[in-house]
Amino acid sequence: MGTTTSKAVPFKFLELPPEIRCMIYEELVVVGKVYFKGTDQEHENSVRYYDKAYFRKPSLAILRVCSLVHQEAEPIYLSKNLFVLPLGWQTMEPFYSTTCVLAPGPHSPSSLHLFSTNAMHHLKNLSIAFDKEEHANMIFDRKRWASMPDIAAATRTLTHSQRLLYIHDETLDKIAHGVTGSSRSWFSISNTLIYTPGGTGCSRLRYVEVDYTNAYCPLGCCRPVESIDHDWVHITGTEKLVFLGTKQQEIDVILNSLDELCTCDWERPFCIKFKREPKLGYVDHWSKWRCDKPQRENGDDIQGGISRLASGCSTPLLHWSKT
Secondary structure (H helix, E strand, O other): OOOOOOOOOOOOHHHOOHHHHHHHHHHHHOOOEEEEOOOHHHHHHOHHHOOHHHOOOOOHHHHHOOHHHHHHHHHHHHHHOEEEOOOOHHHOEOHHHHHHHHOOOOOOOOOOEOOOOOHHHHOOEEEEEOOHHHHHHHOOOHHHHHOOHHHHHHHOOOOHHHHHHHHHHHHHHHHHHOOOOOOOOHHHHHHHHHOOOOOOOOOOOOEEEEEOOOOOOOOOOOOOHHHOOOHHHHHHOOOEEEEEOOOHHHHHHHHHHHHHHOOOOOOOOOEEEEEOOOOOOOOOOOHHHOOOOOOOOOOOOEEEOOOEEOOOOOOEEOOEEEO
């Protein structure tokens, strides 16, 4: 007498109530802080990475299941995590395209894509840095001097100290107002933030972490924090600001800058916090996702990839590769 084998009945995930599906998505894609590949060189100069190893990576394979699941899960992923953006993020997609359309001018695109275009509608929490490395295009090298023959001729009669002071003052002016033909500067960061969610009228930013740990001038002799434009705070409707790596004397400079914004027609109040150097174990909103043991090795991060169409899906799905 033959034995009867029962066929496995597939689990019909999409027949679950949407509320239950969203709870499952949250377990998979909400991890607290999301880090991007290629940022290892930033670790030494930024306190944003002090507890990176203790946050697990999101399980983004769920976004490739079908267009309906992608449509339901992606907004949860984008709105409930804190995205620790790498240096130069303003030259990457989707920020680069948005800034080009809304703020025409010279831009230098990067080939990297951090999110799909849906991010501009759903992003709520960002971590950014005003870092010395963003001044790479402001260095006075041979090419720079050759492009300014009149200034070069005028400075030949100066002493070494006078010449150094001239270069320093010229550079501080560029920090405040940007460099023609370059999208890597502190000015471009502030400008791009204006066109992020909130600035474009899509959604307001809930939480922005701003790292000033390595906010030095290109010569490394001073910290020109007063040159940073904070207008984006008002325009994006940011609800909570957390400043990292600030010096005591810089706090008043930042607060005065923000006080000036409060004289505008600003409907939404916001909370401001300053953390000099947060240590492991520091408790904040993201602590509940922090694991007791390290979850990753150095370099084991999310790599943003170009959006593509998955087989049988009519909407772009995120493609992510891992190291």
